[in-house]
Amino acid sequence: MRKPYMRIPYTDVLAAPTIIPKSAKALSGAVAALQEFLVAPSSLSPSSSGTRPYTAVLTGAGISVASGLADYRGTKGTYRVNKTFRPIYYHEFLNNHEARKRYWARSFIGWSTLHKAKPNASHFAIKHLNDLGLVRGVITQNVDSFHSHAHPALQTIELHGYLRSCVCISCHEELPRDGFQNELARLNPAWDVFLQEILASGALDTENPDERRARGMKTNPDGDVDLPGAPYTTFRYPACPRCLTNPPLTANGTRATVEVDSDGAWAPTSSAGILKPAVVMFGESIQHSVKAAAEEMINDADRLLIVGTSLATYSAWRLAKLAKDQKKPIAIVNIGGVRGEDVLFVDLDPNQQGNQGIRVEISTDELLPTLVEQFRSSNVQTTREAPNYVVKTQGASVFKDMLS
Numbered sequence: 176m177r178k179p180y181m182r183i184p185y186t187d188v189l190a191a192p193t194i195i196p197k198s199a200k201a202l203s204g205a206v207a208a209l210q211e212f213l214v215a216p217s218s219l220s221p222s223s224s225g226t227r228p229y230t231a232v233l234t235g236a237g238i239s240v241a242s243g244l245a246d247y248r249g250t251k252g253t254y255r256v257n258k259t260f261r262p263i264y265y266h267e268f269l270n271n272h273e274a275r276k277r278y279w280a281r282s283f284i285g286w287s288t289l290h291k292a293k294p295n296a297s298h299f300a301i302k303h304l305n306d307l308g309l310v311r312g313v314i315t316q317n318v319d320s321f322h323s324h325a326h327p328a329l330q331t332i333e334l335h336g337y338l339r340s341c342v343c344i345s346c347h348e349e350l351p352r353d354g355f356q357n358e359l360a361r362l363n364p365a366w367d368v369f370l371q372e373i374l375a376s377g378a379l380d381t382e383n384p385d386e387r388r389a390r391g392m393k394t395n396p397d398g399d400v401d402l403p404g405a406p407y408t409t410f411r412y413p414a415c416p417r418c419l420t421n422p423p424l425t426a427n428g429t430r431a432t433v434e435v436d437s438d439g440a441w442a443p444t445s446s447a448g449i450l451k452p453a454v455v456m457f458g459e460s461i462q463h464s465v466k467a468a469a470e471e472m473i474n475d476a477d478r479l480l481i482v483g484t485s486l487a488t489y490s491a492w493r494l495a496k497l498a499k500d501q502k503k504p505i506a507i508v509n510i511g512g513v514r515g516e517d518v519l520f521v522d523l524d525p526n527q528q529g530n531q532g533i534r535v536e537i538s539t540d541e542l543l544p545t546l547v548e549q550f551r552s553s554n555v556q557t558t559r560e561a562p563n564y565v566v567k568t569q570g571a572s573v574f575k576d577m578l579s
């Protein structure tokens with residue numbers, strides 16, 4: 176069986192969608208179709224009799240654009256404005272001290288942008304759809320933690336992990352990314368000064384390398400910053416504190432070596448104690464427990480609402496395909512084309528008004544809050560208990576290079 180490695184998604188622009196139903200081209204038509212989609216009786220699940228059908232939501236980078244984060248393929252997406260974008264692969268991170276310095280230098284600069292960003296109207300609309308009993312679970316490809324901030328009571332499966340933590344490759348201890356940022360600042364004082372300067376300049380408010388350069392942030396052709404007197408090859412990062420205190424056993428039963436320099440930075444003489452972001456990097460497998468919980472959520476759902484993703488990553492596409500194979504209605508709200516979407520809508524009755532499937536191309540932060548308003552004004556209520564999909568998270572976990 177093929178292992179579910181994260182692979183580099185398509186980077187080309189996908190074909191424009193066919194809107195379904197045709198009335199969903201306008202906002203009012205799209206809202207009406209989504210209302211039909213969310214409340215239509217399920218033809219599949221006996222559990223939905225007498226209660227609202229259970230809708231699972233699958234989200235991607237598009238839902239976070241209104242929070243100021245770049246998506247991949249939108250008009251200001253990473254792949255369009257930053258041609259030098261090159262994410263790190265897991266094997267590079269694991270095996271190469273130089274690659275880790277580069278990663279953490281870029282991450283150090285990018286963290287403040289992510290850290291000050293907040294969930295937007297779309298995330299809160301999903302919370303309200305849950306309050307109305309219409310949405311019972313979220314699977315997200317995003318690593319920004321916006322879903323869990325906006326709706327902590329609604330189960331969110333973070334398919335590709337989360338940037339809010341670092342995790343030790345050796346002992347799987349998790350540490351908050353905030354504290355790690357402070358350590359990076361302490362170990363790299365010249366970079367800390369630089370970060371404060373470019374934050375003040377506004378250069379980090381854009382992902383466009385030309386605009387950044389115009390605001391004084393010079394990058395080399397690979398998109399890296401090299402400071403005069405402090406190139407990223409000198410960047411330092413801390414060791415796992417737990418492994419430093421108690422070096423782990425290696426596979427052959429010997430004690431690993433974990434060493435640091437006089438300031439506490441991980442030393443290349445070490446054989447363990449490397450911290451990585453708690454995200455699934457390209458080339459890394461998604462944890463089995465996370466994958467299984469996401470599949471279970473799809474299995475239990477009556478229908479799937481897909482928001483702000485082109486399904487370019489295989490892990491997301493296969494969940495949509497799973498729902499399709501189970502003959503569940505699918506709605507897609509995304510600006511721009513979606514991978515394989517013709518397959519997802521191939522057998523719809525041309526006269527259906529949303530109960531069988533929907534394809535809408537309207538921004539989510541406009542559409543979803545309007546949808547919630549419509550439901551509220553029509554007094555939709557329900558009382559169904561939400562199931563709990565347990566994700567036993569330990570260790571590995573995604574990746575959008577927030578720092579490109």
Ligand SMILES: [Zn+2]
Pocket residue numbers: 343344345346347348415416417418419448449
């Ligand atoms: Zn450790």
